[in-house]
Amino acid sequence: MEVIQSFTIDHTHLKPGIYVSRIDRGFTTFDLRITEPNREPAVAPAAMHSLEHLMATWFRNSEAKADVVYVGPMGCLTGMYVIMTGDYSVERMRGLTMQCLEWVLEQKAVPATTPETCGNYLLHDLPMCQWESRRYLARLRDDFHSEYTKLQVTLEDGKVFADA
Template identity: 45%
Template sequence: MKKIASFTVNHLDLLPGIYVSRKDYVGNEVLTTFDLRMTAPNKEPVMNTAEVHTIEHLGATYLRNEEAYKDRIIYFGPMGCRTGFYLIMSGDLESKDVLPLVTDTFEFIRDFSGEVPGASPRDCGNYLDMNLPMANYLAKRYLDQTLYQITEETLTYPQ
């Protein structure tokens, strides 16, 4: 079998950033999948499930309520390797196009306090596995170390 696209990325040289992972065509519509890489693969510790789960709830809630983009959000969720998230949007987009949206999303996560949306037994299959303080911390780290100082190197996959 052929390798899937995400397994062809050079993870040895991959830095935290925002990357176009793939573009898929559904009829006349383009769906762009973004790799929101929060940690350097195989070099830094991965994120624990509780904070990943919290970021997923907060990020998905924010994105699906963001007025300018909510109708273009298809999916926001974690990578199995726990080094980042995938964001799938309708449209033929590039990393620079979504930088402001991703920055706003992670500022929301960094600053969020209170009850995590959907963190109840009725709304979530694992509602107790949440860690808001670590989600706040990781969002701040991603903002400070990556998003606020984005470069071409952290917007385009390494070869």
């Protein structure tokens, strides 16, 4: 089995921000990194679940809705993946995500939280979702990161190999 691309990122130096995880067949996978992996607490499952419902709702109603393929949380609970078709820069995604988070902060309820519309409808936490959203929004505005640090491997001959 080959090591997949996202496992070659050095997660010990990954700052909250927005990154291009991969581009394939016209689809761009954006890494919306909300917390600093392995250094800060990850987003709590219930808060992440609410953020998924809210972000998916916003993106699928936004000016970019025709290009939204997928919105969903990372298994490590440190960020969200958004997959887009078309030509989207990190800066454009930054603008969209900031608009989305401002909308999340105004919400009084999480959409689609009934047994009919959600697979785990009791696993929601709007206050913590909004706490995470407020902090992420401030980071996107004031302390933005968008360049991955690749994992460096020192080879037997002493040369340093960096995946790029």
